[in-house]
């Protein structure tokens with residue numbers, strides 16, 4: 001029976017509730033009155049339920065779609081402004097004991113080189129990432145209790161935070177590792193991680209079990225209940241995601257929102273982020289073998305409907321997508337992107353190597369400087385800010401900042417100061433020129449006079465070589 005407050009996966013992601021929601025959406029998708037009522041509710045910028053958002057996703061009236069896109073842009077602007085946060089993935093090890101059929105790290109794949117970085121190699125990767133200008137990483141590993149135990153992850157986090165090269169620093173390490181125990185989540189929390197990210201892959205239990213035929217990841221309930229254990233272990237910020245292409249997108253969308261509602265109902269705070277990956281070609285993985293792939297148009301509509309449904313949640317898109325789709329997705333609600341990513345283990349130091357240890361092919365292959373310049377030309381303010389979690393603004397404290405529209409007095413100044421650091425330390429002359437102009441234009445938009453003066457003073461200090469200012 002459906003119960004968002006239950007701690008049992010099959011009750012908070014109740015299969016029948018997903019099916020009933022989709023049936024309700026189908027039954028009302030041409031009913032103008034119901035659609036109008038949902039759009040009116042969405043205009044309050046307070047979000048929608050999984051059923052209501054599923055109705056918008058099901059609706060194929062071009063006028064309604066236009067209204068959804070307009071609303072998504074409006075909501076993005078209201079809560080996130082024009083800032084886009086940058087990060088990079090760091091693959092530590094591709095040893096894996098699971099049999100996920102869409103991932104080239106599956107244990108039966110005998111021809112990819114298995115690599116596990118030593119702490120010295122991690123320090124070199126981090127140095128290379130710092131030299132690009134990155135401040136925020138997401139670490140990634142396969143699941144292998146022998147090769148990648150929690151102690152290895154904890155040591156790696158310590159190494160990453162300890163590397164201080166020139167003016168570089170990694171100030172936030174997010175972690176994307178397999179579902180684990182409350183005790184291990186507590187250790188991750190103590191190690192100072194930012195967000196714990198775990199993609200559900202698919203919420204459809206039967207498909208999940210077929211797509212994960214062997215290994216610990218086969219256990220649907222253990223995987224689906226991971227975020228509850230993470231929160232029990234003290235991690236406030238968790239990141240959800242579905243790997244689009246595995247199952248029917250409308251099913252995944254409704255269930256993803258049910259998961260968000262469950263976290264809110266049980267822990268009083270929804271997901272910090274939702275990622276939107278689509279399945280890609282990789283080594284022995286052919287994306288065409290999965291028959292639920294979605295078009296760019298549907299993908300963008302999913303993003304817009306999610307923005308409307310969960311206004312306060314950060315939304316992430318990776319370099320799995322090319323520049324065109326990323327540009328459209330940014331308009332419709334994405335607030336974080338990766339840049340200059342390597343998806344192979346050790347790929348930042350040895351980019352020339354045959355990429356057969358890559359987890360998936362990257363579509364956006366531009367350098368970080370190119371991505372930053374492109375974002376600014378599109379009218380966005382690239383941000384390397386990591387202030388919130390360093391100031392203890394996690395979980396519901398971050399959400400209340402977002403809900404009270406304090407972003408212009410807090411996140412926006414931090415974005416400008418961290419962008420300035422990038423321009424001083426890593427940017428090409430053109431990017432630096434465009435960036436400095438942009439900062440000049442953006443300063444007057446900081447509403448609070450004292451904060452404006454604080455930022456101006458610090459921008460001058462950054463030019464003189466000082467670093468790491470934040471509000």
Ligand code: SAM
Nearest residue numbers: 102103140141142177178199243279280282360
């Ligand atoms: N191994 C960890 C786990 O079990 O959750 C997570 C790390 S994995 C390196 C990161 C994510 O990459 C996976 O959760 C999956 O959604 C995604 N992924 C795997 N194969 C992919 C493919 N062929 N194309 C796109 N994304 C893929």
